[in-house]
Amino acid sequence: MRPSRTFVNLLLGAGFVLVLAAAFAYHAQQSVYPFQLTPGEGGLLQTARALHAGMDPWSLERAPEFYNNYGSAYPWAAERLASLAPPRDLLVSMRLQSAAYLFLAISLCYLALRQAAADRYSALAASLAIYTALLYSDTIAVKPDSMVLALLMLSAVWALRPGQANAWLAGAIAATAFFAKPQGLLAIPLVALVLWLQGRRWHAFAAMLVALAVSVAIAAALLHAYPYYFEGTVLLHLTASDVNYPYMLQQWAALAGIHAAALIAVVMAVAVALKAGRSVIPTGAARLWAIVALFAFAALAAGPGGHTGAYLTYYNQILMPFALIFLALWAL
Numbered sequence: 151m152r153p154s155r156t157f158v159n160l161l162l163g164a165g166f167v168l169v170l171a172a173a174f175a176y177h178a179q180q181s182v183y184p185f186q187l188t189p190g191e192g193g194l195l196q197t198a199r200a201l202h203a204g205m206d207p208w209s210l211e212r213a214p215e216f217y218n219n220y221g222s223a224y225p226w227a228a229e230r231l232a233s234l235a236p237p238r239d240l241l242v243s244m245r246l247q248s249a250a251y252l253f254l255a256i257s258l259c260y261l262a263l264r265q266a267a268a269d270r271y272s273a274l275a276a277s278l279a280i281y282t283a284l285l286y287s288d289t290i291a292v293k294p295d296s297m298v299l300a301l302l303m304l305s306a307v308w309a310l311r312p313g314q315a316n317a318w319l320a321g322a323i324a325a326t327a328f329f330a331k332p333q334g335l336l337a338i339p340l341v342a343l344v345l346w347l348q349g350r351r352w353h354a355f356a357a358m359l360v361a362l363a364v365s366v367a368i369a370a371a372l373l374h375a376y377p378y379y380f381e382g383t384v385l386l387h388l389t390a391s392d393v394n395y396p397y398m399l400q401q402w403a404a405l406a407g408i409h410a411a412a413l414i415a416v417v418m419a420v421a422v423a424l425k426a427g428r429s430v431i432p433t434g435a436a437r438l439w440a441i442v443a444l445f446a447f448a449a450l451a452a453g454p455g456g457h458t459g460a461y462l463t464y465y466n467q468i469l470m471p472f473a474l475i476f477l478a479l480w481a482l
Contacts, residue, residue, distance in 0.1 A: 162271055166278060173282050180290055181245045191292040193218035195240060197225040198232070206375065208382040217382045222372060223330035224294035244292040251296035252289060256281050258303040259471055265310065266435030266479050276478035279412060283470045288463045294330040299467045301327035305337045306442065306472075309344040314353055317345055321357030325364035329372070332387050336449055336468065338365075343445055347438045398456030405465055412477055419481035436479035443472040 200207040200216035207216035232243045256277050263273035289295045309320040324341045327334025338361045345354035372379045420430050432440045446469045454464050
């Protein structure tokens with residue numbers, strides 16, 4: 151006797167609620183933890199304090215105590231948002247802001263799946279898989295990682311909206327990601343790629359021009375306020391990056407183990423499709439997100455994915471959201 155569809159849906163719903171409750175409880179505990187989750191949290195806290203006091207964190211005399219090598223967008227937004235919230239410890243306040251960026255990114259993943267005609271259960275399951283992957287400490291800590299992720303997803307999803315104005319806005323959003331963290335630079339070619347895959351060639355070119363113009367304007371404003379800003383962010387990363395390819399392969403193996411359930415689900419879906427005589431070549435929205443995921447993977451394989459200063463962080467934040475969106479659509 152086969153179980154009814156209602157029973158299966160109830161079982162899936164109960165499993166979803168249990169995993170979500172466990173993930174959220176863990177996230178909540180980490181958000182109010184009174185000590186640092188990662189060493190990098192201290193630098194962002196100091197930068198936010200310096201900006202609040204009207205100081206230049208990247209000046210030669212203050213940089214050793216107040217600068218951070220990621221960028222200005224996250225501490226600048228955190229300092230201003232913290233002043234609007236009820237009085238609380240700055241560490242917790244900034245972690246709650248990181249959580250807000252993270253939930254925005256996950257909501258955008260869900261929206262992308264639903265726009266691509268994924269059913270509610272599949273979209274929720276894929277979004278939950280993305281959420282659990284992103285609970286690795288860097289994304290939920292006082293760091294710009296969650297902000298960059300939100301900007302990457304927002305620019306990509308906005309580029310799916312029709313019209314030239316939306317292409318311009320997607321380019322403008324993408325430009326801001328770089329000033330949160332250097333890896334945010336990927337948002338600009340990502341937007342162009344999403345537009346290009348839709349056949350919107352001119353819109354892709356226009357979005358790149360808008361992104362360039364916005365980047366130059368922000369850079370000029372930053373250099374006016376903080377003359378040594380780029381020495382403490384971009385140039386430092388160019389000279390300090392250490393790429394280790396065996397370390398990169400080690401992370402690929404770890405990803406396969408962590409996301410084994412998703413890989414098994416895809417293999418099962420392919421087997422069912424082949425048995426039914428259906429094609430397994432991605433089409434439509436699944437094809438678009440497959441190419442986006444391949445672009446993210448290629449960008450990481452070119453170097454950042456083997457950076458010895460991070461373990462799985464770049465893969466969880468840059469590759470897995472796009473890959474899991476693709477896998478969910480492909481399996482369906």
